[in-house]
């Protein structure tokens with residue numbers, strides 16, 4: 339299919355799988371209850387309760403080490419919680435993993451992929467694992483490679499892809515079965531502005547069709563410009579959540595609201611480094 343059609347003709351695209359699709363009526367796509375995870379002495383996630391609304395572009399934001407990856411890994415069934423439950427499309431992630439995995443797409447942290455396959459082979463393999471017919475996998479893979487500007491690199495091994503290319507092929511693999519909910523761990527990290535714009539276009543189009551995107555980031559400007567709904571996490575706890583405008587409140591930007599919420603002390607950095615700069619040894 340030509341690029342324009344693949345990118346712009348929403349009508350021709352299959353809609354996200356019904357069970358996790360949003361009726362945009364305030365229904366929850368994901369329900370998290372009393373989620374906990376500890377690594378030795380370190381409590382990474384300390385009792386998270388969260389209902390993520392369907393059909394929204396949702397940002398999970400927090401500083402380094404806040405617990406974003408740990409939370410997303412537990413929500414997507416990659417890491418077993420110490421306590422708590424997660425439901426997606428009404429199915430429990432740990433009791434009903436097959437049902438849940440059919441409804442979600444995941445771009446995990448660290449981009450663990452089958453690196454000795456070419457980009458095209460990775461999509462073919464993923465699509466067949468997902469149970470899609472071969473011709474449909476080919477059709478979707480061709481469109482995704484085209485839209486994500488990877489068509490020229492489709493025969494190259496994934497191990498030879500740049501970071502940005504790996505994010506894009508990972509995104510293509512996560513979207514191939516047209517899931518109702520897409521989880522992306524830092525999807526824009528290491529991605530150049532042109533590729534970021536491409537990824538953004540694909541995701542915006544995807545949520546317009548009723549699907550839900552949940553992505554983690556510590557880049558506030560990005561979250562503010564993309565998301566309808568945000569959850570702020572710090573020290574393994576949710577500090578605020580809701581529509582973007584509500585969480586931002588009176589603050590001039592999400593960044594300011596965030597710094598206040600996580601209690602960041604900006605004076606420390608400037609005051610303690612008295613030896614830095616000025617040419618002194």
Ligand SMILES: Nc1ncnc2c1ncn2[C@@H]1O[C@H](COP(=O)(O)OP(=O)(O)OP(=O)(O)O)[C@@H](O)[C@H]1O
Nearest residue numbers: 377380382400401402403404405406407408409556
């Ligand atoms: N496998 C692990 N073993 C021990 N501690 C871990 C492990 N994974 C994460 N942690 C700790 O759990 C806490 C939360 O980490 P996590 O990676 O979930 O945070 P994050 O918000 O994704 O951070 P970043 O933005 O830096 O990626 C951190 O204190 C981290 O050091």
